[in-house]
Each structure stands twice: as C-alpha cells, then as structure tokens.
Amino acid sequence: MTGFVKRLFSESTLIPVVSILIGLILGAVIMLAGHYNPFLAYGSLFAKAFGDMYNFGETIRQITPYIFTGLAVAFAFRTGLFNIGAEGQFIMGAVAAACVGVLLDAPWFLHVPLALAASALAGGLWGSIVGYLKAARGVHEVITTIMLNWIALHAANYIVRTALLEKGMARSKYIQESAWLSSPGLSELFDHARIHYGVLIALALSVLFYYVLWKTRQGYELRAVGFNPDASEYAGINVKSTFVKTMFISGLFAGVGGACEVMGVFHYQTINAAFPGYGLMGIAVALIGRNTAVGVVLGAVLIGVLTYGASGMKFGAGVPEELIHVVIALVIFFVAAGGMVELLIRRFRKKNGTVH
Template sequence: MSKLIYWLFKESSLVSLIAIGIGLLLGSLIMLAGGYNPLLAYGSLFGKAFGDVYNTGETIRQITPFIFTGLSVAFAFRTGLFNIGAEGQFIMGALAADFVGISLHMPWYIHVPLAVVAGGLLGGLWGSIAGYLKAVRGVHEVITTIMLNWIALYLSNYLIKAWLLEPGQMRSKVVDKSAWLSSAGLSELFGGSRIHYGIVLALALAAVFYVVLWKTKQGFELRAVGLNPDASEYAGIQVNRNVIKAMFISGVFAGVGGVCEVLGVFHYQAVNTAFPGYGLMGIAVALIGRNSPVGAILGAVLIGVLTYGASGMKFGAGVPEELVSIMIALIIFFVAANQIVKQLLKLTAKNKKEVL
C-alpha cells in the first residue's frame, strides 16, 4: 500500500492524474456543448460499470486484457524500445492457446499451464523477431512491430481455417473444458458474468514485471541498455542480446493476455477481419500508467471502466459512445504532452505564492 501511495504522489504520476482530470473536464464541456448532462452521463457510466455484481464482473473482464497489453508496452518502453506490436503478440498467444486447448486432451492442472506457457512463448517469440531485426539489422522496432501485427492477424486466420475451423462457422472449434480459465462458481459469484481467473494471472505478471526490472541483475542490464546503449556496451553489457530479451519478455506479457482471452472468455478464436484492439489500447494504458506495473494496472482500470461503461452513458444519458473515445484521446494527449500539464502546475504554484 505504501508503494502505491508513493507512486500516486510522484510528480510523473501527478501529471497522469491531472491529465485524466483535464480529459474528463473537457469531456464534460463537450457534453454541455452537445446539450447533454455530464453528471447524469458520468453517473450512468459508473452505474453501468459497477451497478451490480454482473456488471462489476464484466468490468473486471474488460480490464484484464488491458493489464496484459499495458504491461507489455510498458516493459518495452522501460528498456528503451517502442513495442507497437502487442496486438500481434496478443493474437499469436491466443492462437497457441487455441491450438493446445483443442488438439491436446489432459487434466486441467496440466492443460491450463501448458496452454499459458505455449501462448506466452509464442507471443514472446513473435516479439523477439522485431528485437532480432533491431539488434542485428538496425531495423526500427516501430516499423517491424506494426508489420508483424498484420502478419499475425492474417497468419492466425489462415491457420484457424486450415487446422482448427469449426465446420460452418468463422471461428475455431471450442477448446476442451480442461483448459478453461473460467469456472461456473466464479461466474455465479459475479451474477453470471464472464469474469475469469486471468485477472489473477495479470496481477501476478505485474509483480513479475517489477521483480524482473528492479530486483534482478538482468533487469538492471535491460534498463541500462534502454537508458544508454553506448555506455552499456562500454561497461561490458551485451546490448544486442538484451534488446532481443526485452522484446521477448514484452511479447510474453501480451501473449499470455491472448491466452486468457481464449481460455477465459470466448473458449475459441474467431477469424477476425480487424484487430481486437487490446494491443493498441495497451499503448494508452502504458502512457497513462507512466510505464510502471502499478500504473499499468490503474491505467487498465480507467480504460476498462470507460470502455465498458460507455454503453451506460448512451442508454442512461443519451451520450454517444464515441464521446468516450474522445475522452480517452484527450487523456492520452495530455499525458503525452506532459509539458503542458507541468506548466499548469508551475502556474498554479506561482499563483499560490503570489496570493500568500
């Protein structure tokens, strides 16, 4: 708890909190300009997200994949890399889990861990492709990860159609129940919602994120390479190897997120014509969370509540759901343009001194 309080009151975190406040305030002004009641809208939003146990469970279900992809992007940022490919790594993790869940038949205590490990490894390997190209060929990871997103989308569609397709459906077969991360007991506890044990795994990986980066020699090397690769190389750290490792670990986080979506929510993988969007939203989560594990969790909570509660604004206050996307964009803008927020803080402090 003390670490959480410390994180909340750091200057960089204060910038995020103020950016969120500005985004919500500007969202209110836009609602007023459109003739909507912002108090009713926000009340409807939070009422939808937490109004009963069912919606609370669904909100947690919505938050879960954002934690995974937020951790993925944040880990890469911490090591000096821009992983725009969490979307593709998420898809490949889901594909691996789908294959293991359908093709193999074994007890749940073996089946579930095997599917999680397979998805994490495939997501990590998919991320390490960009790391390898960066380290060996000098190709910028932003370009390669964007391209790998599309390759992952179409490759997964092809493999599902070729090997896993449910006849007459545009989706794979359903994975064995022994591989499910959901349970009837947990669902009933939350009013029949699709909440699953992936949230526990997400929080556990957030702890792993912290331990790896700040409590291990390997984490020190990864952060050192991210801060200054030339100085790190001079100090004897193998820069290229650490770049590949960083992208692999980053991909593991996103890959496990894909696993949980298949095993916990849908129990199959659909043939998608567009990205699910979890990886791209993970960039927003990481930015809002200032690339820390605690921040990624809190950022995922914010984004999850806003996206799931958007329908509440629509039906409870008549506000278009697109307005939530505008608010998220405003929050990201002010987090990214942190100098604007810092300048506002300086002006506020200056005015207080003048008054005193």
C-alpha cells in the same frame, strides 16, 4: 506519514491524476456544447461499470487484457524500445492457446499450464523477431511491429481455417473444458459475468514485471540500455542481446493475455477481419501508468471502466459513441502530454507560494 503525503502529492503522482481530470473536464465541456448532461453521462458510466455484480464482473473482464498489453508495451518502453506490436503478440498467444486447448487432451492441472506456456512462448518468439531484426539489421522496431501485427492476424486466421475450424462457423472448435480459466462458481458469484482467473495471472505478471526490472541484475541492464545504449555497451552490456531479450519478455506478456481471452472468455479463437484492439489500447495504458507496474494496473482500470461504461453513457444519457471516444482520447492525450501538465502544476504551485 509525512513522507507518504509528500509522495502522494509529488509531481510523478499528480501529473497523471491532473491529466485525467483535465481530460474528463474537457469531455464534460464538449458534452455541454452538444447539449448533453455531463453529470448524468458520467454517473451513467459508473453505474454501468459498477452498478451490480454482473456489470462489475464484466468490467474486471474488460480490464484484464489491458493489463497484459499495458505491461507488454511498458516493459519495452522501460528499455528504450517502442513495442507497437502487442496486438500481433496478443493474437499469436491466443491462437497458440486455442491449438493446445483444441488438439491436446490432458487433465486440467497439465492442460492449463501447457496452454499458457504455449501462448507465452508464441507471443515471446513473435516479439523476439522484432528484437533480432533491430539487433542484426538495425531495422526500427516501430516498422517491424506494425507489419508483424498484420502477419499475425492473417497467420492466425490461416491456422484456424486449416487446423481448428468448426464446420460452418467463422471460428475454431471449442477448447476442451480442461483448458478453461473460467469456472461456474466464479461466474455465479458475479451473476454469470464472464470474469475469469486470468485477472489473477495479470496481477501476478505485474509483480513479475516489477521484480524483473527493479530487483534483478538483468533488469538493471535492460533499464540501462533504455537510458543510454552507447554507455551501456561501453560498460560491457551486450546491447544487441538485450534488444532480443526485451522484446521476448514484452511479447510474453501480450501472448499470455491472448491466451486468457481464449481460455477465460470465449473458449474458441475467432477468424478476425480486424484487430481486437487490445494491443493498441495497451499503448494508452502504458502511457497513463507511466510505465510502472502499479501504474499499468491503474491505467488498465481507467481504460476498462471508460470502455465498458461507455454503453451506459450512450443509453443512460444519450451521448453518442463518437463523443465517448473523444472523451477517452482526451484523457490519453493529456496523459501523453505530461510535460504540458507538469508546467501547469509548477506554475500553479509558484503562484500559490509552494515553489520558490
């Protein structure tokens, strides 16, 4: 019990918690400066997110894609790579699932796995392009992931327009019901919210994330390259191959996330003029979760509650959307600035005699 308490109050746990609290407190101060009631605002936020079964289901739906993209970014971070391309990998996974869902006719027990496998492969291959360019040509992954995001957006739109388009609509045809991840029974349980079984897949991939990185030899090699690629190469690890493997697995997580949005929420793929934003939020989720499996899930919960509950702040307390985004940005900022928060915690402990 004593060991559990020590871990609970360890710096690795306290830093993200304190960072989140500082962000929320500063957000409250800004609301007060704008003559808004922060207690009413935060109360309205949580009432919107958890006030009834419908909103609770919709909150879970909002959280689900953030888990996938958070895992994608965190996996790459753990191995020393910056995957800014989860957005593009998410899109490619979504359009792959739409292709299988629209064009293939199969029973559900084949259709669902095939669509998920296609999305995982599409996202993984899209990510592995980045790994290959870094390994073969030394091209920095930040540049290639950003550029591939735009290529994925327009490539997906082209595929929808030429092969999947519903006439007169800016979207694909509906995927067949045998490829759906949603069900009437689950929806009725949450008062017809758009919650779907993708959340279970996200949690399963979180377990896989932990297992691969911490319980396998391959995971050890991936983490070793992240710590020191030169020492890893000296120890006999193929660093270039590791780059490709890392980005493939990272893209796999994001690709399955895109599939779950198509198969569980919309049941079609939209022609998008802009990014859906899940990949960019995945960076924030990974930072908040400190690149751990459990942390990513908790970070996704936080971001999902804040983004879905934002409308509650707007209508319940009159807080404008711009101010809500400032609050979310403050939370992300202080989590990212963990070193500064760590210094504050140590000074507080020293002042109170808990650190010598």
